[in-house]
Amino acid sequence: MATREHETRLRAASLRVTRPRVAVLAALQERPHVDTETVIEMVRTELGAVSHQAVYDVLRVLSDAGLVRRIQPAGAVARYETRVGDNHHHVVCRSCGAITDVDCAVGSAPCLTASQDHGFVVDEAEVVYWGTCSDCATARPHE
Template sequence: MGKTRGVPKNSTGFESMLRGAALRVTRPRVSVLAAVYDHPHADTDSIVGVVRADLGDVSRQAIYDVLRALTTAGLVRRIQPAGSVARYESRVGDNHHHVVCRSCGDIADADCAIGETPCLIASHDHGYAIDEAEVIYWGLCPRCSTASSSSASSSRGNP
């Protein structure tokens, strides 16, 4: 498995992360970091809800700005599978991919089969210095797969 960051157990860990990235420690930044760590692959609306529950009235724009700063600093990763809104995760700095449910949109991490960055070699790099490959696997999550099987059985008249 690649390099991952441990989940800080309290705000002191998040404050250290912010300082280590040369970012000023603010309550919104700490709260957003905590939300991303506590809710992997959360979309912006979900993060807004968690941060507002924690801090009270924080503007949506302030949260967008914090997410942008954290992403730029490499403390969180922004992913956006086709047809999906942007989502954020705390697993950064390693070479992992994602599996996405076509039905409910659930997202899970999928480690690279090779483990090295990048795990795919382009047939022609066009002179680029490639340092990352992004793969998204699509399918049905176990819950939707079971529901789909049950629905198909019901429609055929099977008990």
């Protein structure tokens, strides 16, 4: 699928186009919010043998370049998504770890205002909504 598009994005970020990089972008496009282990599996399904290092490197490079966003809810492993630059947030299920996107509640770049900044220069406000997803709520109502 849109391999061309991934290539274009990589070049736009002055990054070399390699098969692992394209495969990682494709994997994250297909399944947002997956962890590194899953990305490795998906890339290997696509390309055959790829070292886990390569995937770790690619994820770091893509994060640094702003092509993917790394998210890491407390107590969970790092996860990645290709939706970047729109200041959206996440709902995380305490029970099963499922993650879903949530648009920013208060406009475009809203949450960026802390009530007191204590001299910090704040450049991002990250919001994580914790709760129970509908599946888990149905499965065990009182937990």
